[in-house]
Amino acid sequence: MAGIYLHIPFCKQACSYCNFYFLTRDQLRQPFVDALIEEIKSYRDKPFSAQKIRTIYFGGGTPSLLTSAQLSDILTVLDDVFDVESDETTIEMNPDDVSKEYLHQLKNLGFTRVSMGVQSFDPDLLSFMNRAHTKDEAVRALELIRETGFSSFTADLIYGNPGQSLQALEKDIDRLLSFDPPHISAYSLTIEPKTRLGKQVELGRIQPPEDDTVEAHFTLVQDKLRMAGLQRYEVSNFSKPGKEAVHNSNYWKHVNYLGLGPSAHSLLWNKNGARRWRNRPDIKPYLEKNWDSLQDEVEDLTLTTLAEERLMLGLRTVSGITTEELSGKYGYKLNDRQRDWLRIQEERNCVFMQKIDNEQSELRLTEKGLKLADYIVLELISRGEN
Ligand code: SF4
Structure with a gap:
């Protein structure tokens, strides 16, 4: 199975x-679509074409800038090259x-899930973020998605913006919840150095909010979504029961995935572990269709590295991880030092451990533990080293 x-x-x-x-x-755009189709064809009769493809995700960038005819051409070639039996086909819009x-048109093409980049309904914030849409367009888009009747949809929300009050955030959340979304991804605004925002912060023109403010924003998001029946199942993702994003959840479980297009990442298991690579984030070589020179950041991951990553990713999800998965899939067993340390964290109400039988346990972080996830996971992994 793969995505x-x-x-x-x-x-x-x-x-x-x-x-x-x-x-x-x-x-x-059209030269890119032509190249993308060629890249898909380059995987014909390669190891990935033998995998059953259960999820497809069009991300970006902005996939909704492609016409339905362009999307149709891409889906047709995917179907031709791969063994596609998709349970979830998502497009970001x-x-x-x-x-x-x-x-x-998207529904007729087989898209089952739409991911809408709303971020906020507040005109001032939309302008601060330099989003291309207006509040009215966001409202109209969500109305139309509901009417069209996709199996699921999700919307992105950004909190922790400079100058954003709790009241303004609450208004955004309430408006979004009025569309009864089955899934919401809520992100705290991150300030990346090379972005326009990063430069303004560096020049002292914008002051990022204090950590306490961001934490208060997050608590509000979590409480309001929980009351609306959306449970947090991963750091930034909330869903109604059974509406968790399958494609994204599979990344955290190391299910094979193939990334197509510039900057896309891939992972494929082999007999020693897995290989991960990235397509260079550069349109020029991409349009030259020189697929062999396109890949960079190629990493061969051992089972131990994969197990540590799985611990890191799994413990950031509400369902956690089982020791059975760690030993069965990765050959990784928790040692006595790790178990002792987990017991201490359990007493501190940071970790929840449940014995399934004599050999296996379920392991997850509590709400308190999730706030300290980085520390807990790094300490746990370091105790596994000899
Ligand atoms: S956040 Fe804005 S600029 Fe970035 S990919 Fe989405 S639409 Fe494009």
Whole structure:
């Protein structure tokens, strides 16, 4: 079983906080689609083409800048090259690209899930973020998504913005919840050095909020979403029961995934562990279709490295991890030092451990522990070293 991620690197304009790989030159869209189709074909009869593809995710950038005809061409070639039996086919969209007709076309193409980049409904914040959409477009897009009737949809929300009050955040959350979304991804604004926002902070023109303020924002988000029946199942993701994002959850479980398009990452298991690589974030070699020179950051991961990563990712999710998975999939066993340390964390109400039988235990972080996830996981891993 595997997933496919397609990176569509086009945006109308640069959001002030964004450090994803994207371009604003729309004349390159069709040449890019042609190259993407060639990249997909280059995987014909390679190890990935033997995998059953259960999830497909169009991310970016802004995939909704592609026409339905372009998306249809891509999906047709995917179907032709891979063994596709997708349970979840997601497309990221921005509200300003949504129309009733386009959504129906996407549904007819087989998209089951839409991920809407709302971020906020507050006109001042949208302008601060340099988003291309307005509040009214966000409202209209969510109305249309509900009417179209996808199996699921999700919306992104950003909190912890400079100058954002708790009242303003509450208004954003309430408005978003009025559309009864089955899933929400809520992110604290991160300030990346090479972005426009990062430069303004560096110049002292913008003051990032204090940690206490961001924590109060997060608590408000979590409490309001919980009351609306959306449980936090991972650091930034909240869903109604059974509406968790399958594609993204599979990254945390090291399910094989193939990334297509510039800057996309891939992971494929082999007999020694797994290989992970990235397509270079550069449209020029991509359009030259020289696939062999496109890959960089190639890493061969041992089972121990994968197990430590799984611990790191799994303990950031509410369902945690079982020792059975660690030993069965990665051959990794917790030693006495690690078990003793976990018991101490259990007494501190940071870790929840439940014995399944004499050999196996379920391990997860409590709400208190999730706030200290980085520390707990790093200490746990360091005690596994000889
Ligand atoms: S639309 Fe998304 S990918 Fe594009 S600049 Fe904005 S945040 Fe980045």
